Amino acid sequence: MGASEFALFFSVKEAVKGVKVMEWIQQLINGVSLGSIYALIALGYTMVYGIIKLINFAHGDVFMIGGFIGFYAMVRWDMGFIPALLLAMILCAVFGVIIERVAYKRLRNSTRIAALITAIGVSLLIEYTVVFFRGAQPEGYPDLFVEKNITILGVQISKTSILILAVSIVLMLLLQFIVQKTKIGKAMRAVSHDADAARLMGINVDNTISATFAIGSALAGAAGVIFGVYYTKVDPFMGIIPGLKAFVAAVLGGIGIIPGAMVGGMLLGVVETFVSALGFSLWRDAAAFIILILILIFRPEGIFGKNTREKV
């Protein structure tokens, strides 16, 4: 251990000591609620990857669009939180399907790198189209609660965190239900395993892929709205960093695996919050990417992934 590492070790130890148990619980809740935003975005990444093996880098921008729809709905059109959330989800679902049909569908049989480059192009197109029409300035989200915090058993918890967590959990349960129990969910799982065999069942593969985009994009839209509520502002480039972090979360959980994206997102949120709580808030964003590098080196298949060789 060199001198500088030694000093770092002690400053971490001091920082840990300085934070009380109650505060740790608060931070844990903050972390989980931030993480649930990442998880909602990561779900779209992982579902789309599962079904067409594409990392949809425009997914973060669907999230941004959701944030703006939520803003306009609540501030300009005076809608409540829940109607605004639903509106953002519906419009983002439609938007996601349009992106898939216009940009990705025709590339389904081309190389993966072609589709990936297209996804990056779509991402930039969405960002700068938004800038073109309304400028790059941020917009402020309204405060949902007058009284910001609530005390439960001596732990101060922000109401926003609870709201975010509640919305995310409801949406994730709904998603699990759709994927596990409904006909379209079974079709999605079948197509992601073997598209041709799914065709032999009479499954319409194109529609199933569109449905996957619709569901993933609706979740990203919801994440955009609750992100706006959490950070109280939205801007045209807000999708970039959360998008990348959600990608990290998806890889961390095991890309293509739905529970993996949920756990990966939560875990990432908690790690980030703890890194900040320890006083290293400047390192917060780096933490996510350090995790990405470590997971790619030591367990590239992710937490839930099985170590399978790729079929040729």
Next chain:
Amino acid sequence: MLKVDDIDVYYGNIQALKGLSLEVNEGEIVTLIGANGAGKSTLLQTLSGLQKPKRGSVEYLGESIAGKAAQSIVKAGISHVPEGRRVFANLSVEENLDLGAYLRKDKEGIAKDLAHVYELFPRLLERKKQQSGTLSGGEQQMLAMGRAIMAKPKLLLLDEPSMGLAPLMVQNIFTIIETINKEGTTILLVEQNAHMALSVANRAYVLETGKIVLAGTAKELQESDEVRAAYLGGL
């Protein structure tokens, strides 16, 4: 019932089927035998809509189905059990069977057929909640066949059902093929195990490099010298 007339099918630049014609009549078991790479699987894929013929016609129950989408072919009553079973390994046995009935809306009929599939394959009933990827090869073959029956087909296309199975299991599968046929489903059976295939079939075709080189009743082919030499191990 099924009339294939002079079709050409290409895989990229390679021609897999060259002017192939054959016929399947209602109620028959027709088998197509031939070596690896003769084009047997390509033919079945063309019939079920996964491949499109460049030339020629495919008529089923008096209607052209050449180049139609797989979906409408399943709806018309043709089910395909693909080579290598291709069960959805990430889904349970019962979910696989549910997907077999994907296009059907008659809930009662589906429940009845599900019970029937479990009767034909009691092993599947025992394992209905199990992930199908954990089944043995023979069980996966049963599942793939059960899944196809769930679509209530009039014509069942079977691609190499005996591949990789133990002799006892092969016997078992062929007995069930005969049962399914007796219950009224017409069968087009593609096999490398010519001996087994000819023993259950009414008629047979021999396919070599994309062309039919011999056709006749199963009995005629069993007795033909060429077939004996090439496919029945000279017995």
